Amino acid sequence: MAIGDYPKEYNPAVHGPYDPARYYGKADTPLAQVKLSELGAWFGRRNKTPSAVTGAISRAWWRWQHKYVQPKRVGMAPFFQLLVANMIFFYSINYGKIKHHRNYKYH
Amino acid sequence: MLSRVALRSVAGQQSVSTTLVARTSATSTEIVGVRDEKNFPRPVRGEPGKVRLGFIPEEWFQFFHSKTGVTGPYTFGVGLTTYLCSKEIYVMEHEYYTGLSIILMVYYATTRFGPKIAKWLDSEVDKVETDLNSDRVETLKFLEETIASEKDAQWRAQGQELLVQAKKENVLLQLEAAYRERLMNTYQEVKRRLDFQLEKTALERRFEQKHLVDWVVTNVSRAITPDQEKQTLDRCIADLAALAKK
Numbered sequence: 001m002a003i004g005d006y007p008k009e010y011n012p013a014v015h016g017p018y019d020p021a022r023y024y025g026k027a028d029t030p031l032a033q034v035k036l037s038e039l040g041a042w043f044g045r046r047n048k049t050p051s052a053v054t055g056a057i058s059r060a061w062w063r064w065q066h067k068y069v070q071p072k073r074v075g076m077a078p079f080f081q082l083l084v085a086n087m088i089f090f091y092s093i094n095y096g097k098i099k100h101h102r103n104y105k106y107h
Numbered sequence: 108m109l110s111r112v113a114l115r116s117v118a119g120q121q122s123v124s125t126t127l128v129a130r131t132s133a134t135s136t137e138i139v140g141v142r143d144e145k146n147f148p149r150p151v152r153g154e155p156g157k158v159r160l161g162f163i164p165e166e167w168f169q170f171f172h173s174k175t176g177v178t179g180p181y182t183f184g185v186g187l188t189t190y191l192c193s194k195e196i197y198v199m200e201h202e203y204y205t206g207l208s209i210i211l212m213v214y215y216a217t218t219r220f221g222p223k224i225a226k227w228l229d230s231e232v233d234k235v236e237t238d239l240n241s242d243r244v245e246t247l248k249f250l251e252e253t254i255a256s257e258k259d260a261q262w263r264a265q266g267q268e269l270l271v272q273a274k275k276e277n278v279l280l281q282l283e284a285a286y287r288e289r290l291m292n293t294y295q296e297v298k299r300r301l302d303f304q305l306e307k308t309a310l311e312r313r314f315e316q317k318h319l320v321d322w323v324v325t326n327v328s329r330a331i332t333p334d335q336e337k338q339t340l341d342r343c344i345a346d347l348a349a350l351a352k353k
Contacts, residue, residue, distance in 0.1 A: 014141065101201075
């Protein structure tokens with residue numbers, strides 16, 4: 001599978017038009033339904049190759065796109081979400097510097 | 108649909124040609140199988156996801172409802188903020204106040220101009236959609252008009268059949284009229300000739316009769332001698348005298 005190809009499991013004859021937000025492989029138990037004791041086994045079953053991780057992030061991105069950005073009449077919600085996500089991201093990468101601006105010595 | 112058929116036919120051709128050449132290319136991506144509509148339905152463009160406070164997904168609140176009640180998520184949010192602030196994990200440095208003023212401005216702009224901009228953008232969205240749809244709608248309209256005109260043409264063709272039938276009947280009528288006219292003509296001609304013959308015969312007979320009568324009279328009057336005439340006259344006078352005596 002080269003860059004830009006469809007996932008290996010995707011078969012247009014069976015699956016129809018390609019949906020980038022969908023996982024076409026064999027479905028495992030959803031994370032929300034996994035019991036705590038089975039969490040290790042569940043995580044062990046995951047495919048942790050770079051391409052699989054990239055695919056998972058890409059699907060999440062498209063799921064968010066389909067839900068908040070692509071509908072016909074969207075509000076400001078996706079823009080605010082991006083804003084807040086950026087704020088948190090940049091706060092965390094700059095945290096090492098911001099730390100020095102603390103006003104109190106003891107907490 | 109069509110593209111899938113095309114893909115299938117291309118794949119079929121490839122598999123044939125690649126058996127002759129080397130099996131190096133990715134011919135293993137065979138496109139075979141039955142469409143699974145139940146597990147893999149066509150994606151549908153839905154409504155945008157619901158959010159609260161401008162950006163927090165509704166699902167987050169629903170996740171809390173069963174466990175903590177309706178105020179739970181808000182309590183959690185306030186508690187978390189308090190924790191982050193009090194432990195100075197979130198540091199209120201100079202940028203914090205910049206952020207507060209920016210949030211105020213964004214809030215004011217959103218509430219003040221938001222509805223108007225949303226209305227205008229929605230109208231633009233509708234415009235784009237009608238633009239994209241217009242081709243299809245107009246094609247449909249054109250096809251419907253074509254169907255209507257075709258039906259009209261068929262109706263007219265039926266009328267044409269009636270007309271042709273009427274014309275045929277008309278021709279038959281004309282033929283009949285011509286036939287009768289000729290029949291009448293023949294009758295009259297025959298009658299005229301017969302009448303002529305009749306008249307001719309009658310005339311001939313009349314002439315013959317007249318001639319014969321003339322001839323007989325002439326011959327008879329010629330046969331009467333003067334003696335006979337005198338005798339007859341005398342006889343007549345004697346008869347008249349005898350009658351006068353009576």
